[in-house]
Amino acid sequence: MVRFIVKRLLALIPILLGISFVSSMLFYIVPGDIVTVMLGQHVDPLTYANVRKALGLDLPFWENFIRFIQGVFCGDLGYSYIQQRPVNQIILEAVPVSVKMGIMALLINIIVGIPAGILAAINDKRISGRVLNSSSIIIFSFPAFIAAMFMQLILGVKLGWFPVSGSEKGMLSYVLPGLALGLPLSAVNARLARASMLEVMTQEYIISAISRGLPYRRVIIKHGLRNALIPVLTNFGMFVGAFMSGFVLTETVFNLPGMGRLVFSAINARDFPVLRGILFISALFAVLTNLLVDLIYARLDPRIATVIVGENTDAAG
Amino acid sequence: MEILKVNDLTVYFDTRCRPVKAVDGISFALRRGETLGIVGESGSGKSVTALTVMGLAQSIGARIVSGEVWYDGKNLLSSQDLYRQVRGKKISYIPQEAAPALNPVLQVGKQLGEMLSVHLGLSAGDVRRKTAQLLETVELPQPELVARLYPHQLSGGILQRVLLAMALSCGPDIIIADEPASSLDTTIQAQILRLLGTIKAREGLSLILIAHDLGVIYQNCDRVLIMYGGRIMEAGLTSQILENPLHPYTVSLLETYRCLEEGMKQPGLTKSCPPASRENIPDALGCVFAYRCQRAMDICFLKKAPSLTLDDGRTVSCHHLLHLRQDGNPDARM
Amino acid sequence: MPPVRRFIRILLTVKPLLWGTMIAAVISAASVLAPLISPVDPLAQDLSASLSAPGGQWILGTDALGRDVFSRVVYGSRISLAFAFWVLTLSLLTGTVLGTVAGYFGGIVDSVIMRVSDIFLSFPSLLLAMIITAFTGPGMVNLVGVFVVVYWAVFARLIRGQVISIKSMPYIDAARIAGTGPFGIITKHLLPNCFSPVIAYGAMMMGDFIIGETALSFLGLGIQPPKPSWGVMLADARNYLFTAPWLMLAPGFAVLITVLGFNLLGDGLGYLLNPKQHERVGVSYGNTEG
Numbered sequence: 001m002v003r004f005i006v007k008r009l010l011a012l013i014p015i016l017l018g019i020s021f022v023s024s025m026l027f028y029i030v031p032g033d034i035v036t037v038m039l040g041q042h043v044d045p046l047t048y049a050n051v052r053k054a055l056g057l058d059l060p061f062w063e064n065f066i067r068f069i070q071g072v073f074c075g076d077l078g079y080s081y082i083q084q085r086p087v088n089q090i091i092l093e094a095v096p097v098s099v100k101m102g103i104m105a106l107l108i109n110i111i112v113g114i115p116a117g118i119l120a121a122i123n124d125k126r127i128s129g130r131v132l133n134s135s136s137i138i139i140f141s142f143p144a145f146i147a148a149m150f151m152q153l154i155l156g157v158k159l160g161w162f163p164v165s166g167s168e169k170g171m172l173s174y175v176l177p178g179l180a181l182g183l184p185l186s187a188v189n190a191r192l193a194r195a196s197m198l199e200v201m202t203q204e205y206i207i208s209a210i211s212r213g214l215p216y217r218r219v220i221i222k223h224g225l226r227n228a229l230i231p232v233l234t235n236f237g238m239f240v241g242a243f244m245s246g247f248v249l250t251e252t253v254f255n256l257p258g259m260g261r262l263v264f265s266a267i268n269a270r271d272f273p274v275l276r277g278i279l280f281i282s283a284l285f286a287v288l289t290n291l292l293v294d295l296i297y298a299r300l301d302p303r304i305a306t307v308i309v310g311e312n313t314d315a316a317g
Numbered sequence: 318m319e320i321l322k323v324n325d326l327t328v329y330f331d332t333r334c335r336p337v338k339a340v341d342g343i344s345f346a347l348r349r350g351e352t353l354g355i356v357g358e359s360g361s362g363k364s365v366t367a368l369t370v371m372g373l374a375q376s377i378g379a380r381i382v383s384g385e386v387w388y389d390g391k392n393l394l395s396s397q398d399l400y401r402q403v404r405g406k407k408i409s410y411i412p413q414e415a416a417p418a419l420n421p422v423l424q425v426g427k428q429l430g431e432m433l434s435v436h437l438g439l440s441a442g443d444v445r446r447k448t449a450q451l452l453e454t455v456e457l458p459q460p461e462l463v464a465r466l467y468p469h470q471l472s473g474g475i476l477q478r479v480l481l482a483m484a485l486s487c488g489p490d491i492i493i494a495d496e497p498a499s500s501l502d503t504t505i506q507a508q509i510l511r512l513l514g515t516i517k518a519r520e521g522l523s524l525i526l527i528a529h530d531l532g533v534i535y536q537n538c539d540r541v542l543i544m545y546g547g548r549i550m551e552a553g554l555t556s557q558i559l560e561n562p563l564h565p566y567t568v569s570l571l572e573t574y575r576c577l578e579e580g581m582k583q584p585g586l587t588k589s590c591p592p593a594s595r596e597n598i599p600d601a602l603g604c605v606f607a608y609r610c611q612r613a614m615d616i617c618f619l620k621k622a623p624s625l626t627l628d629d630g631r632t633v634s635c636h637h638l639l640h641l642r643q644d645g646n647p648d649a650r651m
Numbered sequence: 652m653p654p655v656r657r658f659i660r661i662l663l664t665v666k667p668l669l670w671g672t673m674i675a676a677v678i679s680a681a682s683v684l685a686p687l688i689s690p691v692d693p694l695a696q697d698l699s700a701s702l703s704a705p706g707g708q709w710i711l712g713t714d715a716l717g718r719d720v721f722s723r724v725v726y727g728s729r730i731s732l733a734f735a736f737w738v739l740t741l742s743l744l745t746g747t748v749l750g751t752v753a754g755y756f757g758g759i760v761d762s763v764i765m766r767v768s769d770i771f772l773s774f775p776s777l778l779l780a781m782i783i784t785a786f787t788g789p790g791m792v793n794l795v796g797v798f799v800v801v802y803w804a805v806f807a808r809l810i811r812g813q814v815i816s817i818k819s820m821p822y823i824d825a826a827r828i829a830g831t832g833p834f835g836i837i838t839k840h841l842l843p844n845c846f847s848p849v850i851a852y853g854a855m856m857m858g859d860f861i862i863g864e865t866a867l868s869f870l871g872l873g874i875q876p877p878k879p880s881w882g883v884m885l886a887d888a889r890n891y892l893f894t895a896p897w898l899m900l901a902p903g904f905a906v907l908i909t910v911l912g913f914n915l916l917g918d919g920l921g922y923l924l925n926p927k928q929h930e931r932v933g934v935s936y937g938n939t940e941g
Contacts, residue, residue, distance in 0.1 A: 018773075021770075022774070026783070030788075031788060141858065141907055141910040149899050150899075153900075204412065204417040204418050205421070207368075208410075209420070211368075211405065211409075211412070212409075213400075213401065213435070214435055226423075227420065227422055241776065241778075242777075245776065245781070248870065249866055249869065263778070266785075267785040272785075276782075279778065279779065279782045282775050286774070286775055287773045302422060
């Protein structure tokens with residue numbers, strides 16, 4: 001297991017370098033002069049030179065790249081001239097709102113998605129299973145921000161159950177955003193859990209477990225579910241990425257001051273250092289989540305990281 | 318005395334076009350303490366028969382059309398509840414391949430222990446002791462170590478022994494073994510079968526042994542059923558049938574086996590195709606073997622051959638035999 | 652069975668495929684025939700009819716500038732489909748070339764291509780697209796380019812996996828022994844055989860690309876007003892969500908149904924191309940027994 005962890009950590013290094021590389025490339029892909037794009041035509045020469053220097057554009061690209069990596073190690077992601085504050089400070093302020101929303105969405109994702117998928121698989125031949133399966137593909141086709149607007153309209157305005165925008169009402173304010181973000185993705189979960197459970201239910205060890213006289217419920221839960229949930233779990237890394245993208249749209253629709261709306265406002269204000277910082281942090285977070293998922297996976301499935309100790313390994317497949 | 322009796326069992330697989338008759342109205346009985354062999358080539362319905370007797374037809378997607386499985390004065394097929402009481406406890410099943418039959422993410426000891434705690438309600442400590450003891454019974458060295466390992470860490474032979482230990486765990490009356498260890502090499506297969514025989518004799522069990530290897534049947538079984546296309550062609554004492562086959566199918570099966578042993582190029586049955594691809598055989602009005610039988614007569618294609626019990630106790634389903642008998646010469650060789 | 656009849660039979664058996672094909676066909680027809688279907692010019696303003704409710708002269712109502720919502724939704728399908736089509740074609744092309752090279756030649760080339768694709772895949776894809784677009788600026792051409800940069804890796808991975816699994820098949824060895832060169836093997840034997848899962852996946856990705864275009868246009872990063880992109884319409888609708896909900900519902904349902912159509916198509920194709928299902932739908936691609 002230790003060897004497995006070390007191996008995974010080492011594999012992380014080129015990925016992190018690559019992410020930093022792509023992030024530092026961003027300043028160089030702006031058509032025209034980046035400082036002019038940021039600050040407009042009529043900027044005084046002194047400010048122009050300062051900003052250009054602070055962005056590192058007076059240096060060759062590779063020096064700028066190394067400076068970016070050094071900055072990352074010191075927790076320095078650059079300086080926003082629009083807000084006149086360091087980027088990491090701006091991002092840190094926005095994180096709690098997004099985390100609350102992410103947790104809400106994740107809870108909805110798990111609570112709705114996995115049971116729906118498992119029920120659809122167990123009742124595959126019945127009407128209920130078919131209804132669950134077809135509704136999952138409809139829900140899965142909802143883009144989060146369109147779901148958000150539909151929910152604002154129906155649950156927020158017509159029924160008045162939840163606040164429609166802002167974050168003043170505590171956790172209640174996060175219900176609709178969490179639903180909008182979590183529900184479409186829960187359908188992904190449901191479809192995956194269904195396919196995985198259906199696959200597992202035809203495995204010989206399930207029939208074998210029934211032939212040993214174990215109660216059906218026990219077979220489903222103890223032998224079926226655990227095996228079926230392993231692929232579902234490995235997909236959780238993907239959700240973190242989808243959440244990061246989804247925050248931008250849902251937070252904009254619901255007017256929540258999180259990282260997503262920060263992206264939106266930074267785009268409109270051409271606050272490039274903030275955008276670069278958020279892109280890097282999101283990718284870092286996604287990569288670390290994937291690492292965590294891999295480690296949990298190795299823990300759940302003994303076939304991944306154990307050393308074969310038996311005399312023979314012919315039955316390992 | 319009969320411990321298990323199967324009456325008129327018919328099992329279909331429903332496909333899009335028409336049902337495939339996997340088992341087509343078979344009846345047989347298992348006597349207490351005996352070993353009953355079921356032989357047949359791939360697709361003859363022997364595994365489906367075994368799984369149906371275990372009450373697992375639905376689990377493999379099959380439909381029971383008719384039939385009764387009598388055990389302990391009850392027809393098990395009449396209710397799934399009856400199966401819940403006997404499955405794994407009174408009637409055990411050993412599948413063909415060991416590795417896929419075990420849950421890959423649970424230690425083998427836990428899977429064995431699960432049966433003990435579910436069926437016998439043993440406490441955790443008792444479960445551990447009994448697990449080790451059972452693994453010792455199946456002649457595994459270091460039972461404590463084996464119990465802690467996952468299926469992928471163990472060899473096929475060891476896993477087969479673990480499954481045998483599971484089958485024995487609750488003191489069953491009957492064990493149904495579906496080609497045990499046939500995917501392993503012959504020495505390990507022989508070891509497993511010898512072990513199964515020893516334990517069977519010691520515990521006084523009754524055994525149904527499914528095999529396609531006539532040698533295995535000859536060495537291990539008291540009586541044998543020859544199956545083809547979901548029907549029983551011939552049934553009786555092993556020595557009688559294998560030494561003096563009457564049904565043309567049994568005859569060619571034995572011929573094939575002998576040819577293989579002697580390394581001849583084109584043994585009997587390989588001249589025609591096996592029944593595995595049932596698409597080729599229209600719903601047989603008559604004998605299912607007629608299309609491959611070298612001695613087939615017109616009536617063989619038109620009418621099912623009734624099963625006939627001969628004086629020596631064996632039953633055969635073949636029109637030829639019927640004709641011969643009407644000629645007053647029942648024991649004539651064909 | 653003649654191919655047309657077999658196709659119809661497959662459609663009738665695999666319900667998702669039937670619905671998906673129908674929806675995709677209707678949407679495609681709408682986008683091609685937009686000038687014939689839409690009653691008025693999608694850009695024509697009629698301030699006297701501003702924010703008219705659906706019904707009567709305006710099937711789906713009008714927006715704040717008095718433009719016909721129905722016409723705009725119909726023309727919007729042109730933008731979305733064209734965008735998704737170009738992104739799919741170009742990223743599939745890039746992915747196929749790089750994936751095949753990586754999978755077929757292996758070694759250092761494979762490692763380099765795969766490490767680079769790892770890097771692109773470790774970013775949240777839509778966020779990466781948004782932020783790159785924020786730097787490069789909006790517009791159809793930029794948007795297509797950015798999406799290809801973001802999504803090529805997905806296809807490269809898929810193709811590479813297929814190529815590697817097919818490469819070891821005996822018939823490839825046979826072709827090699829028969830003297831076919833690498834180019835011939837790749838074009839004649841590898842690619843035709845590795846496309847079936849890619850087709851199903853590509854249909855699903857069409858839906859993702861349409862969502863992506865709508866989302867970026869919604870944020871002001873994609874297609875610019877006054878062009879009738881569904882995302883632009885949704886962004887406009889935000890201000891009138893409670894007074895004129897049809898402004899949101901019309902493009903919202905348009906996106907939903909289009910994406911659903913492509914997802915169903917992908918689902919149905921995936922089901923059909925999964926060899927395990929052939930028997931159940933009565934499809935056979937030759938003799939599977941031997």
